[in-house]
Amino acid sequence: MMNAxxxxxxxxxxMTPLGGTVARTWEGLLDGQSGIEVLHEPWAQELPxxxxxxxxxxxxxSLSTREYRRMDRCGHLSLVAxxxxxxxxxxxxxxxDRLAVVIGSGYGGLGTVLSQIRALDAGGSRRVSPHTLTQMMVNGPSAWVSIDIGAQGGARTPVSACAxxxxxxxxxxEMILSGVVDVVVAGGVDACVNELAISGFAQLRALSTSQGDPAxxxxxxxxxxxxxxxxxGAGIIVLEREDFARARGAGILGRIAGAAVTSDAGDIVAADQAIQHRVMQKALTAAGLAGSDIDFVHAHATSTPVGDLLEAGAITEVVGNDVPVTSTKSMTGHLLGGAGTLGAIAxxxxxxxxxxxxxxxxxxxxxxxxxxVISTTTGCAGSKAAITNAFGFGGHSTALVVTAA
Structure with missing residues (x-):
């Protein structure tokens, strides 16, 4: 990717388990709060x-009745964010036509799929909602947001699991650098805390078994x-070409200085430390920086025994073992398709x-x-550059280099 x-x-x-805004989520992260809770819904009682x-x-x-009824929960969270x-x-x-939307999701309207299968089984085809197909579309969130802001430069939906x-x-x-558009609303979302997704991940033995201590x-x-x-949850950011933003007097929160996307071309589930190393290095190269320029790392680190170990090895190879490293999934849990954007926001x-x-x-x-690894909020005043990682099933690897405004 070109220098960004x-x-x-x-x-x-x-929209996260710690709050319905960036400010509330950020306050929770700084305070070391946990957004993890016990599921009391009837459907969850027999789950592992x-x-x-x-x-x-x-x-x-924050939504009109019409908007709320026509969208899956993924759409709700994305539109509010x-x-x-x-x-x-x-x-x-x-x-x-100079404004685009790119919102990714791993599973889209999976909740709608389950609810409408139940409706079909219980009462036949006439019980199925006329909004079913548009609610279950993985591209639904990007479509709804593009309609909301009038974006005609494209409404894209990368589907790359947790990346x-x-x-x-x-x-x-990439769209901005190519000259296609000036502004992009970008982010990610997933809303599939349900019996199917939980059962599937549990069968893979990927979920924490610490049931007695949610936090x-x-x-x-x-x-x-x-x-x-x-x-x-959902995380959304507004990207702009810098000269366009400055010309209109916009406040600049930070820069995406470099980005890289790679694929492992290996196992569908297992991660590859060498590829994780490579994607971070490629993002640094795109930013015109070296590992020694990085002041901290926001790791993908989901809390799995093997995944964290592999990423730790890759981080050490790229930036060394003195740079502060954190993972906010310890407080929010894993937002799946929304995790990478929340990492960028943090x-x-x-x-x-x-x-x-x-x-x-x-x-x-x-x-x-x-x-x-830092365990409590730590001062990082003067920091100028950081890496945030996101990896997903299928061998999807993405690294972003973020620099200060």
């Missing part, structure tokens, strides 16, 4: 895993980690405020991991 020093971030929005991260803010409060980001960016006056949100940012950067279940890099915690906020959230539950260092 000309792409800036002017707005951010979030009954803890998850749910968005407690009600999107219905995008409006927050769009408002913070100042609602840029941009020609419709989807980060890859959406990379695609947005302590997600523990990236810790010696006692035993799997990730499912969560839902990285931008850390560079902007000089405060880096710690990794909750990092209590017993793994002797095989040689990283400077």
């Amino acid at each position: 020093l000309g792409v800036v971030v002017t707005g951010m929005g979030a 895993v009954r803890v998850a991260g749910l968005v407690t803010a009600d999107p219905a409060a 995008s409006r927050e980001a769009w408002d913070q960016a100042g609602r840029p006056a941009v020609e419709p 989807s949100g980060a890859e959406a940012i990379a695609q947005g950067v 302590g279940a997600s523990r990236p890099f810790d010696r006692d980690r035993n799997g990730f915690v499912m969560a839902e 990285t931008i906020e850390a560079l902007r405020t000089g405060q880096l959230p710690g990794t909750l539950n990092f209590e017993n260092p793994d002797p095989d991991i040689h990283l400077n």
